[in-house]
Amino acid sequence: MKLLELQGLTARYGAGDVLKGLDLHVDEGECVALLGSNGAGKSTTLRAISGLVPNLAGDIRLAGKSIKGLKSEAIVRLGVSHVPEGRRVFPGLTVRENIMLGASNRKGLRRAQMNAETDEMLGSFADLGRLQHALGWTLSGGQLQMVAVARGLMAKPRVLLLDEPSLGLAPLIVQQVFRIVADIRSRGTTVLLVEQNAHVALSVADRGYVLETGRLLVTGKPEELWSNPQVRAAYLGGLAA
């Protein structure tokens, strides 16, 4: 079943179109990677889904219903949680407070329940429990990424949008982050993952889309993308699978 679907999505920034009639879908429980070079429109796609891009044509559908034109606050309440590029952890709030605020989309959630779920989330990420009273600005890149993902999961999303989770992280930390992504996926959460590091992204994804200047270049399973020499040379760094 198609949980998230983009139909002919066009996004305009200033004079030019950043996305040009993009079609893609993510099935329920699937992990889909969105790949491409800088400026291909990957992050804009996620921002458009989350209601952060005002000038859109085409449609964005969540479980068959259009969410295009809704405000970000409404979209996250419908179950789309966005972990943006740069982590965007609130610097003046503690790790615990940051994670707790991830549940802001869930109306009627009692404070005690929110606290219990925050404790559980802190416990499921190595190190975060011990860092729970640390302020956001004191964290390292890897720790910030963990907080951002944990905060995104507190929304209990139907779809998790992950934007460049490996950006600026050391290889060992990247492995750690992608183990978490694989774990999220194995628990049944649908994931749309934007990544420049195609190698790690396709290691966890069920399918991939490769974008080029706002257009879909090719789509397929990871092994199909790896076997496409044009794609491999231009967008996947020529790495062997």
Place this chain on the structure above:
Amino acid sequence: MGILLQLLFTGLGIGAIYALVALGFVLLIRAAGVVNFGQGEFAMLGAYLLVIFFNLLALPYWVAILLSIAIMAAFGVVFAGATYWPLRNRGGLPVIISTIGASIFLENMVLVLYGPAAEQVDGLFDAPGIQVGPVFMDSQYLSIMVIATLLVLLQYLIFEKTLLGKKLQATSQDKEMASLLGIPVAAMILITFAYSSAIGGIAGILIAPILFVSTGLASIIALKAFAANIIGGYGSIPGAILGGLALGVVETLGAAYISVPYKDAFAFLMLLAFLLIRPQGLFGEKISEKA
């Protein structure tokens, strides 16, 4: 020594008013990125509402005060709708200009509706005050200090101990991220405007029995509170409080020991000294440009 202590008491009382208005400034800077030059008008309107409800309509004093505060909170939302909302996506400067325009409009509106005559209102308590050692603690100054302290504590509890406070802080730190988490950013900003207007109004209500209530009240309080904000550190809550208190003490001591007519000049000299020597203020970060 007795005189010095007396002056310190008076200075802290006046400084508490500056601190309250400066707190309103800081909250809006932090939540909405807005430097609101209408903050002094909030104090002026609060004082005039007290005059209307208590002097003219003869409502009981505390009813008049509560009604004035409630109206000021609602006014904050209207003010946000008029000055901030239509320009919120156009950067800081247009909003600043818009709040300056609104402050001129409000001052002149009151002048047209009420006339230039200054009004006086009664203090919170009938008793003149209490003598503590060499210091006579005037009841109105004492009320100002107690209420300002309670408001600062209340603000601390709201911001640090409640989920609403955390959402307000998150909104002030990164509005887009807050909206991605489902925090109603518009509501958070309107709440901040309402709160900011209410504490501005309270400052006006508190100072009304000490100073005559006139339209001139607005600009002088706004300028002092803005100076307090710079002295304390741009956008810093403890800085606004300490900056306001320091300003009140400096201008009171300056007036007593050097020159009464130059009372206001001491406050601005202090501001100039900070801008030259420590531009980031007492608690602020080093900045070259803000807002």
